[in-house]
Amino acid sequence: MFLNIVLFEPEIPQNTGNIARTCVLTNCKLHLIEPLGFSLDEKHLKRAGLDYWDFLDLEIHKSYEDLRNKYKEANFYFSTTHGSKLYTQVNYKEGDFIIFGKESAGLPNYIRDSQEGNCIRVPMIETTTRSLNLSNTVAIVAYEGLRQLNFPGMK
Numbered sequence: 547m548f549l550n551i552v553l554f555e556p557e558i559p560q561n562t563g564n565i566a567r568t569c570v571l572t573n574c575k576l577h578l579i580e581p582l583g584f585s586l587d588e589k590h591l592k593r594a595g596l597d598y599w600d601f602l603d604l605e606i607h608k609s610y611e612d613l614r615n616k617y618k619e620a621n622f623y624f625s626t627t628h629g630s631k632l633y634t635q636v637n638y639k640e641g642d643f644i645i646f647g648k649e650s651a652g653l654p655n656y657i658r659d660s661q662e663g664n665c666i667r668v669p670m671i672e673t674t675t676r677s678l679n680l681s682n683t684v685a686i687v688a689y690e691g692l693r694q695l696n697f698p699g700m701k
């Protein structure tokens with residue numbers, strides 16, 4: 547596993563399925579923080595992930611605190627539209643965790659505020675809409691991290 551992709555309380559099964567597929571094809575581990583807005587056996591989730599589910603390295607956590615307690619020594623980045631740094635302005639290392647918020651609300655203030663120095667963002671034009679699609683944002687950030695690691699094990 548090269549990077550750890552973490553979804554905080556994901557709500558849309560199709561996004562999670564697409565992200566799972568990206569994780570399989572990039573050798574990243576997917577972490578889901580409950581509660582989930584869907585069942586892991588939903589047909590939409592499986593359809594979006596196609597036949598990649600058997601190859602997915604997946605870990606489910608009861609809470610954000612459970613994740614942080616289990617991986618106390620790990621390096622964490624937090625993807626948010628409120629990030630102070632661009633996603634390209636950090637030096638990713640193998641095993642880093644990148645946390646993405648739920649589709650409807652992003653990351654809660656208590657997480658963002660406590661991790662301000664590690665909050666990253668994907669640049670967008672100023673608009674009245676919220677943000678890029680979650681699965682697109684995960685792919686953008688993950689591939690930057692993998693680029694910095696020289697696309698390990700990838701052809």
